[in-house]
Each structure stands twice: as structure tokens, then as C-alpha cells.
Amino acid sequence: MKKKVLFTLALIVSTVFFTLKAQNWNEIINATASDTAADDWFGYSVAIDGDYAIVGAPYNDDASLNSGSAYIFVRSGGSWIEQVKLTASDAAANDQFGRSVAIDGDYAIVGAYYNDDNGSGSGSAYVFMRSGGSWTEQAKLTASDAAVNMFSVSVAIDGDYAIIGALINDDSW
Template identity: 35%
Template sequence: GDLASGWTEIQRLLGTGSANQYFGDRTAVQGDTIAISQNRQNAVRVYSRTTPGDLTSTFQQVVYLQATDSVSGDSFGAGMSISGDTMVVGASGHDSVIGSTQQSDSGAAYVFRRNTPGDPTSTWTEVVKLTASDGVASGRFGKLVSLDGDTVAIAATKDDSGSLAGAVYVFTRNSPGELTSNWTQV
């Protein structure tokens, strides 16, 4: 359409649940798919257009995502990004095991794949959990996520052993384009 003509509200999406759930704290959009975090519930709600490709079409919820190992305080949905049929969701408050030690608030990120590639109304499945190879307590890995094709950059905004210097970790898909593939930190 004509970008100079302005924008029109199509729909107001509302979270469900009790107060202070922070619905909409983070969002990710690609094509006919919108992912909206509700990180006090450690959840992401994924919506799709009722008529794919129709910019005047409203959105309906497709799936309510949670990590398979989610616990209260994980901040699942702190950062997220969608690229094609892959979505990566950060959980910056997750207590990950780094080496052999559980690190409080070290963070994690979860890779999800669309079950029916190319279908915005499809549900999503968790593929793999990513953690920083040298993550630290309170590092907050997963606070910000940016995904493009087979590469994802994941921020640990408070990394570096408490000095708050921050770090960004880059991962690539082991088998490019393969939705069920594992990922490796580069």
C-alpha cells in the first residue's frame, strides 16, 4: 500500500489472566504472524491473521507457548524474534546449568519451529534450548533476541561476572533451512 497514507488500527489484542501479567511487554511480527509475550506467566501467545495476506484481516490466537522446563520467574518472552518458520524466545531469568553448576538468572533461549511450514495458522513446537557456553549468574542471556534465517544473536545484557558489561552470543543452525536442526554457538 501507500506508505504516505497513514496507518489504521485493525484490532486491539488483550491478554487474559490476572493483573500484572505484562501482556505485550515484547512483540515480534513477521508476515501474518504476531508473537506477544506475557512474561509474568512465562508465556508467549502466537496469533495469525484470519485471512492470510489480507492486511485488513483480524488476528486470532493460534497457540500459547511455554518452555518445556519453564518455572516461575524465568521471564520467558523477555526477548523474541521470528524468521520464516522459526521463532526464538528468550527466558532471561531462567536458572541454567553452565558446566556442572546451576547459575541463577543466567538465562536461556528456546528455538521453536512452525509445525506446518508456511502456514501462519499452524502451531509451534520447541526444538532446542540454547544457553551461553560461558554464562554467568545474573547474566540475563535471552533478554534480547534477533533472528535472521539460520543465524540468531542473543544478548546477555548483564554478562561479564557482575560488571554489567554485557555480551551478545551468535548461534547458527547446524543444517541450514532444516527446522528440526540443532544450533551451535559460533
């Protein structure tokens, strides 16, 4: 147990930004959320696109125990500044919103793979859209054949396309 706590504090509570200059990667900031706590697992998932980055904290307890959250950071000059904290509109205990994250342009997608709307552990993914400095939830995605499959264990987005992984999908069994 003590080893787990040390791991959490050392690796999960902050997110380190790097930049490439003259063929060398240099640390530019060690970021934390404005309200992070050790057991939030801030930095469990990360993604970056241009001047925007998203960081997942799947064990954040703001809405309920382990409901999760994700943070959007924006680059301003040489700094990364927290712009907004995202949570699911229907957040519930143990959803782990923020377990997977992706960002592309004005869109971000956040996985909540223990969301149980379509059965225990069926999972879901939330799409957010940026307008100016605001991010608004646009859609909640679930699998058409949802079951206990941890839909959204991984997420990616590019333009008008999103792809969502399901860890325990048994369609081909």
C-alpha cells in the first residue's frame, strides 16, 4: 500500500510539459490542477493538440466518489494555464470520467469506462466542443451493443471522426 501511495504522489499528481528545441526535449512546466488531490490520479491520461492539452483525473471526487474529471490547459506564451475543469453532466460514483482523453482542434473526448448506463461497466465517452474560452458537452457516446465491455478504455479524435476502444468486447468469441 505504501508503495502505491508513493507512486501516486510521484507520477500521477502532476503533468510535465516538454518542448523540442534544437533537437533536445526540455521540460517547460510541471503542472497540477488548481484543485488536485493525491488520490485524484491527475495525469493518468493526457493528450495535446497545438495550444491545448487535456489531462484526465479519473479518481476525482467532485461529483461523487471516483466520478472523475478532466482539465483543459491552454498555452499562453511559454506557460500552460488551466482553462477549465470538465465533468460529466450525469456524473456518478465510480464512472472514472477522465480515464482516457483526446483533443483535436475545438473538440475533446473524455472516456468514462465504468459508466453503467447500459449495464455495469458498460462505459461511455463524452464529446466537448470549444467556443472561445468555454467548453460545452455536446454528446455522450455509448456502444450500440453495450454490455460489460469497458467502452472508452481508449479514445481518439481527429476532425469529424472519433474512435473508442472497448476492453472486453466479446463480439468475435
